[in-house]
Amino acid sequence: GAGVSQSPRYKVAKRGQDVALRCDPISGHVSLFWYQQALGQGPEFLTYFQNEAQLDKSGLPSDRFFAERPEGSVSTLKIQRTQQEDSAVYLCASSSSGLSQTQYFGPGTRLLVL
């Protein structure tokens, strides 16, 4: 079966541009997570959806970051007016249910802001 997929795999943006990163979770997975991973660091939690509801967005670093999952499946992470410090790998993960189940990660989108 297909795992979590993300697109694009690589994105280069000029500072100030808006970007949209897509995540296709494993089919039927209820929970979806976004993480940001800076070079040489572990991933840091950004936000979490249960179906279409965004239950936790405490990790979003600023109001320039916005995530949605309107139909409870595909999710989009949008970053407005990108800054150089936004350069990182953005990872998406999904899990089949709650109760802190195993999270399955996609390959990530590597964002470079120039």
Added chain:
Amino acid sequence: SQQGEEDPQALSIQEGENATMNCSYKTSINNLQWYRQNSGRGLVHLILIRSNEREKHSGRLRVTLDTSKKSSSLLITASRAADTASYFCATSMYSGGGADGLTFGKGTHLIIQP
């Protein structure tokens, strides 16, 4: 902010030897997970140990958890070149029937010398 701290930050051993990595965390947890990340690839889940468990095995992997010391260890026996990767511990705190984002450490970079 990252809760976990892996130790050592980097480890280089000969193929066939055992590799031990440690993780310390700060707050009470529901479970602790170990993930592997190869260069340029996404995170792969290795093993999950719940807060009421003390030891768990999976193939060549052995994980221990000491909640009194807030620490965990990952042992890889009979290492192979393919085990070369970064290893992260990740903790989950939520136990109320939902899900929560994982809190990752900075990782241990393991190199297996042929």
